[in-house]
Amino acid sequence: MKVPFVDLHAQYLTIKEEIDDAIARTIANSAYVRGPEVEKFEQAWADTVGVDHCVSCANGTDALYIAMRGLNIQPGDEVITTAHSWISTSETITQAGGKVVFVDTDADTFNINPALIEEKITSRTVGIIPVHLYGQSCDMDPIMEIARRYGLWVIEDCAQAHLATYNGRQVGTFGNAATYSFYPGKNLGAYGDAGSLVTNDSQLADWCATFARHGGKGDHVMEGINSRLDGLQAAILNVKLPHLKLWTDARRCVAARYDALLADIDGIVTPPVALGRGHVYHLYVLRSDHRDALRKHLGEHGIATVLNYPKALPFYPAYSYLNHSPEDFPVAHTHQSTILSLPIYPEITEEMIQYVVEKIRDFDS
Ligand SMILES: *Cc1c(COP(=O)(O)O)cnc(C)c1O
Numbered sequence: 001m002k003v004p005f006v007d008l009h010a011q012y013l014t015i016k017e018e019i020d021d022a023i024a025r026t027i028a029n030s031a032y033v034r035g036p037e038v039e040k041f042e043q044a045w046a047d048t049v050g051v052d053h054c055v056s057c058a059n060g061t062d063a064l065y066i067a068m069r070g071l072n073i074q075p076g077d078e079v080i081t082t083a084h085s086w087i088s089t090s091e092t093i094t095q096a097g098g099k100v101v102f103v104d105t106d107a108d109t110f111n112i113n114p115a116l117i118e119e120k121i122t123s124r125t126v127g128i129i130p131v132h133l134y135g136q137s138c139d140m141d142p143i144m145e146i147a148r149r150y151g152l153w154v155i156e157d158c159a160q161a162h163l164a165t166y167n168g169r170q171v172g173t174f175g176n177a178a179t180y181s182f183y184p185g186k187n188l189g190a191y192g193d194a195g196s197l198v199t200n201d202s203q204l205a206d207w208c209a210t211f212a213r214h215g216g217k218g219d220h221v222m223e224g225i226n227s228r229l230d231g232l233q234a235a236i237l238n239v240k241l242p243h244l245k246l247w248t249d250a251r252r253c254v255a256a257r258y259d260a261l262l263a264d265i266d267g268i269v270t271p272p273v274a275l276g277r278g279h280v281y282h283l284y285v286l287r288s289d290h291r292d293a294l295r296k297h298l299g300e301h302g303i304a305t306v307l308n309y310p311k312a313l314p315f316y317p318a319y320s321y322l323n324h325s326p327e328d329f330p331v332a333h334t335h336q337s338t339i340l341s342l343p344i345y346p347e348i349t350e351e352m353i354q355y356v357v358e359k360i361r362d363f364d365s
Helices: 008-014 016-029 036-049 060-070 088-095 140-150 202-212 231-262 291-300 317-322 330-335 350-364
Strands: 053-057 078-082 099-103 125-129 153-157 177-181 195-199 284-287 339-342
Touching (some): 008 016, 016 036, 016 231, 053 202, 060 177, 060 195, 060 202, 231 350, 291 339
Parallel strands (some): 078 125, 153 177
Antiparallel strands (some): 053 195, 177 195
């Protein structure tokens, strides 16, 4: 048996007619960049998250950059973020003129440890970017409390956390703004790059929308960038959005099966979920002290796994200039050699899940 890490084609087949229609309709209208499908999606996504405004853009990385520019980041301003994320979170801080300040993670949730944020705050700190990694919300109460106390903005990186909740409230509604990626493999994915930022701040939304579209159409009130959502991608997202809730439930069922079936296997730590978190399982990440050998064993049996990510951010060459050592981020550093992402997607079958678990059990014995 072969178990791919994700199977985007399997999902396409379940909605093929609607998708094909939406693509044909968009081409018939020549509505390639922005247009009615984009406006419809922006409204629908704002409604889904429960915020007033959604500004679509080309991808989730741009969304972070645009949001920071909208919050008026200045050269040399320090922005605090997690040591464990995809590099978009930190590279955009630098692109926007800021200075990246990493904080170590929590041992269970892989998310930024709020107890370690305050010691990193200086007179130059302007904001915090918590990342709801793998689909589990960060501990938002203490993060928002620190932000309020020090007058910092918060941008939630929700690229992996569509519909995730914290104490019953949806992520993306806590910070000054939140950013989403609709990259094909994300929980809500287009058929190419796509992204958005959401906010309740109408002035911020206006500024970001103008900035992302060359600083205004007709009247350039400022210099901007070109970061727009394609009509085709919006049309696809409009077809997929109504399915997101069920797909999220399906991911939760897969995770629950893995949790149950892996529970008694020595040396495998299944991903803990903290109290009050509605995890949406963009990724199912277990831990093993024999991660590399386990990964090789699974690969030999046709099971694809991924490392999200091979290193914690401070330990990539891109950040060697910060001169960090493992002791600076002991938790994230330990995780980088123990984490392993198993295949998880709404269309994975019970048979495949059992096969994956059987092969993990083989390895153990
Ligand atoms: C995917 C991702 C992004 C960037 O999204 P793109 O649409 O690929 O630019 C940002 N942050 C995190 C945590 C991500 O997983």
